Amino acid sequence: MSEAAGAATDSFLAHRNLLFTVAYEMLGSAADAEDVLQETWLRWSEVDLAEVLDERAYLVRITSRQALNRLRTMKRRKESYVGPWLPEPLLTAPDVAEDVELAESLSTALMLVLETLAPTERAVFVLREVFDVSYDEIAASVDKTPAAVRQIAHRARQHVDARRSRSVVTASQTRAALASFQRALETGNPQTLLDILAPDVVLMADGGGIKQAAVRPILGADKVARYIIGGLGKVREDITTVLTEVNGGPALAWYLDGEFDGMMTLHLEADRVTGLYFVRNPEKLTHVDAEQVLTLR
Numbered sequence: 001m002s003e004a005a006g007a008a009t010d011s012f013l014a015h016r017n018l019l020f021t022v023a024y025e026m027l028g029s030a031a032d033a034e035d036v037l038q039e040t041w042l043r044w045s046e047v048d049l050a051e052v053l054d055e056r057a058y059l060v061r062i063t064s065r066q067a068l069n070r071l072r073t074m075k076r077r078k079e080s081y082v083g084p085w086l087p088e089p090l091l092t093a094p095d096v097a098e099d100v101e102l103a104e105s106l107s108t109a110l111m112l113v114l115e116t117l118a119p120t121e122r123a124v125f126v127l128r129e130v131f132d133v134s135y136d137e138i139a140a141s142v143d144k145t146p147a148a149v150r151q152i153a154h155r156a157r158q159h160v161d162a163r164r165s166r167s168v169v170t171a172s173q174t175r176a177a178l179a180s181f182q183r184a185l186e187t188g189n190p191q192t193l194l195d196i197l198a199p200d201v202v203l204m205a206d207g208g209g210i211k212q213a214a215v216r217p218i219l220g221a222d223k224v225a226r227y228i229i230g231g232l233g234k235v236r237e238d239i240t241t242v243l244t245e246v247n248g249g250p251a252l253a254w255y256l257d258g259e260f261d262g263m264m265t266l267h268l269e270a271d272r273v274t275g276l277y278f279v280r281n282p283e284k285l286t287h288v289d290a291e292q293v294l295t296l297r
Contacts, residue, residue, distance in 0.1 A: 008045055011055045018056070019063045021294045025126045026067040028087035028111050030287040032074065039066045057137055064127060064141035071119040082209030084217055086277050087111040088284040089246040089263045090292045096248040097171050102296050103248030105130045108277045109267040112204075113163045117156055124149055125156040131296055169268040174250045175243065177266060177273055181252065182241050188232060190225045197221040198272035203228075208281030211262070224276065246288060253288070254278075263288055 012019075019040060023033035040063045052058050078085050087108055097103050104110060105126075114122050120142055127133040127141065128149075135146045135153070142149065177196050184192035203224045207213030218227050232239065237256035244253045246263060254262040263285065267275035279285065 007049055008047070011049070012041055012044055012059065015056055015059050017293045017295045018297065019059055020292070021296065022060060022063050022126070022131060023067045023070075024090070024294075025105060025130055026064070026123055027071055027074065028115070029074070029284075030088045030090055030292070031283070032070050033067070036063060036066045036070055057133075060127075060131070060133065061137065061141045064123060064138075068119060068123045068142060071122065075119060082207070083213055083215040084204040084206055085115070086204060086206035086279050086284070087247070089251065089265065089279055089288055090294070091288045091290060092245055092248050092294060093291045094245060096294055097245060099248070099296070101130075102294065106247040106294070107249060107267070108247060108265045109275055110160075110164055112277075113160055116163065117159060120144070121152055121156040121159070124152045125160060128153045129157065129160075165267065165269055165274075167269045171250055173271060174266065174268055177268055177271070178243060178250055178252055181266070181273075182243075184229075185232065185239065185241060188229055190229045193225045193228060194221055196271075196273050197224060198269065198274045201272075201274055201276065203276040203278070205278045206281050206284065208283060210282060211280035213278070213280050244288075248294075260285070260288075 016037065019037055020033055023036040024030055027033055027036070040059065043062050043066075044059060047058070049055070090106070092106070096106070114125065117125060123142055124138055127138045128135070133141075135149045138153075139146045139149045144152070180192065180196045184190070199221050200219070201221050201224050203214070203218040205213035214227065218224050235256070238258075240255045240258070241252045241264075242255070244251055246265060249265065252264040253260060254264060262278055262280040264276065264278045266273050266277065
């Protein structure tokens with residue numbers, strides 16, 4: 001390996017965790033984020049480092065461009081996706097939960113809000129609001145003028161703020177809700193479940209057409225409780241759930257006869273569950289067996 005190639009490799013590896021986080025936040029897919037990093041490396045390896053003033057900024061720019069291209073193709077894929085599309089869960093270390101800003105940006109609830117943005121709006125929002133990238137740098141990443149980027153950022157921020165939750169929920173509150181959920185599963189008592197569900201709770205299950213899952217969101221506490229408790233009675237396998245940490249927050253890993261089957265996260269507001277998100281699609285469960293290092297810096 002030449003000295004230049006070695007320097008390029010060292011720089012890429014030094015920033016890899018940041019680049020993965022940027023790509024994942026823009027895409028909601030770890031598999032696609034990994035592909036973006038491969039594309040970023042191929043382009044980075046061809047760059048003359050002597051002409052690069054800020055290697056971190058340059059790498060983030062390449063990653064953002066590739067992620068935006070991938071986001072546009074994913075949008076078409078999602079249109080033919082079977083059932084609800086949920087972000088791919090990532091097993092994360094406890095220190096991610098301690099970074100409140102990072103943990104919020106990784107939450108399933110916020111990522112679903114980001115799904116309602118146009119690709120360029122999402123890219124701009126993530127780069128500006130999550131990673132604090134300058135308007136000039138974002139403009140270079142999305143091929144817009146800085147003035148246009150400011151307008152897009154303002155519009156995206158208003159869109160997200162109108163839909164995101166403003167309630168502050170601690171990890172301990174979420175764990176308590178998950179523990180109550182586990183008790184409801186063990187006892188089969190729907191009232192135990194109803195006690196923690198908000199009246200307007202929504203359950204979204206992502207089987208991707210591979211695993212059985214509700215093909216439409218289920219709305220309302222009564223319907224959600226009946227669906228869950230009723231579904232338990234139809235499962236012949238032994239069901240166990242284990243508390244874990246994904247996307248910077250507590251979650252439940254589901255096992256059928258000891259085999260990993262899915263990952264559930266939830267969203268709380270005022271001690272009531274307003275969102276239940278269950279990923280069963282095996283193609284989205286490839287990054288929950290080893291902790292993923294994520295960073296905003």
